Amino acid sequence: MKQAVEVKPVQETFPPGAGPVQHTSGERAATTPSEKIGRVLEVLRGRIAPQERFASAPRPSLPLGLEVLDSALPGHGLKTGALHEVLPAGHGDFAAGIGFGICLLARLLRERPGKILWVVPNHMANREAALYPPGLAALGLDPNRMIQVEARKPIDVLWALEEGLSHAPLAAVAGLLPDKARAYDFAASRRLGLRAARHGVTALLMRDRHACAENTAAETRWSVSTLPSHTLYPGQAGPGAPHWRLQLLKCRQGLSRRLSQHWDVEWDHETLSFRLPAPLANRAADHAHWQRDASRRWAEAS
């Protein structure tokens, strides 16, 4: 595994037949140093990847439909065939976290054939996490393509997820783990990630907010909190489209400066994509939002 990493072998990676074309592009790329470094890193990654134990085929990534989000992710989108985690930011954001996960699945299902496996412990399926299929359809996910499995214990959830990940015809598996699930640790998440990489099935795991500090092998970890919705037209009394604040807590191969950043996005159930909200004049809700932020800051300070 020991390999002297040099910049020189970069030149060898060009196919010998395509000399002149490569030269011109190479010269053009070399005009800006940052691009050159980027290219060098790309080639080095390509050399290291086959020497890793599981050389999985490169999987396409799933663009989220919003440029600012996609540019923060390596590969310009959410990596398929990998494990991703979604956590709610606070106690009342449980539904927002699940909703964001459902939206990701809806977007994935548009790109990829197959069904999704939704695994949930049965004590949650009968109470606070009882998914309502018309509500799924309202968010844009076709309930025909979802199979719900009610497991008994968290360890059964993980078993079902692993089984699902080894079946390539599935589009994705998604699981919900209850508070403080001891069975889910770094090793368990690594198993899920490896299986996902081998068969190309995406895994999505919804956690509770206590899991923020855990160390897992997930590819990305998102934190979702609810925001007051924007009205679509003046005088609208009811709530608008789902409006969330997304934060990327972890991203492998990502840039660290992105991690402190957050995005306020809305979900568009017709185009199945995220969009930036276009606020109308809405003083009251903004005020309330400011108040909530202030109280949160106060709580953190104290």
Add this chain to the structure above:
Amino acid sequence: MALADARAIHPALKVAHADLQGDERALIRLALWCQCFSPFTRPDFPDGVSLDITGCAHLFGGEAALVDTLATKLDGFGLTARLALAPTIGGAWALARHAPAEKLIVSRDALHMHMAPLPVCALRLEHNTVEAMEKLGLKHVGDLIGRPRAPLAARFGPFALRRLDEALGHEEESFHPLNPPLLHAAHCRFAEPVVTQEAIEIAIQRLACDLYVKLEKAGKGARRVELRLFRVDGWFEALPLATSTATRDAGHLAQLLGERLERITDRVGFGFEAASLTALTVENLAMRQDDLGDSPQSGRTGDIAPLLDRLVNRFGAQNVTRAAPHASFLPERASQAVPVLRKVSDHDWQAHLRHIQDGAAFARPLFLFPVPEPVTTLAGVPDGPPSRFEWRRVAHRVVRAEGPERIAPEWWRAPFGASRKTRDYFRIEDDAGRRFWLFRDGLYERDEEAPRWFLHGVFA
């Protein structure tokens, strides 16, 4: 007696139509069941079953013990049976129907003596032959025995004499047994009782391979199989298994059964001495080429039946479900969970959603609580949405509200503990942006007490 006369005598008479075909089917089933006493049985329509017990009686401790066992078991089924055991088929037929005793065992020597007092209709003759005999005074079988045969044959035909000879054993009669239904099964016996799980798993793999060969030859796939493990003390453990599609894949079946072995680990006792794997329900399954390689990429795409089988096997059929829409406006009835083992086609959810939420977007929540949770509210106007509410001891201030969406109860259904009041649903957003689905159970002006508020769902 005509039905009208019978009703005149007893007006409360219960009348049931004769189900002749059903009786025939039941008789065939009974004849098949009787194959536990002898491999050769057949139904004698309309009211009897014949068993050829040649060479079988000693297995049950003799002829008398066999008849007793059979009588006890039939009595346990609630059947009133008359049993006769005779050296000839015709003799047994006659004695079972016309002998005075309910249980009778007749040896070859005593056959003439027992047959003689029976009426001539006991000889399985045609109706007009019997009538002609009775007119001539030949009322009992004994009247025919010993008479000159030529006049009898001239008068009643050779058939009547042949029946008499068959009943008395002077002529052979062939027995056409019922063919048992073809059962796809594999058996194996162990030289020594097996105790360990690994050994049982190996046996299961061998059985599954045998069953695969048999099913493939017949062009069938199994939907239900049963594994039986026979313990040395005579008890057996049965492991039934249902699959989502017809399959004969030996590896798949062995894996599914192997996962179920945990359930019987504490009942192994002194070990199992034999095992059998039976396909109880089979379906036609066309021949298909097996995979050439076993790499995951080359697997057949689109087939998740093996995965569903494993999930159902572990969590139970009720816990692996798919959603199906239901034509109802009541939120809790608008969708239902269907086990994946039941075959359903895909549904048009978008049309269903447009129908129930009537054009609005995001009008149905992501989570719907099976039991609506009561909330305390503070409403500005009686008919309007609440301005504050408290749910699970947390107060929420309402910033936005939309409604009411009025959903009337389904009066044509008998309510199962559900409220039969009209509900007014409101979509509510609190100051933190959380969205809830609240309803008021009942209307102000109609009911005596103030209607209560419930939280039924949460939006994403």
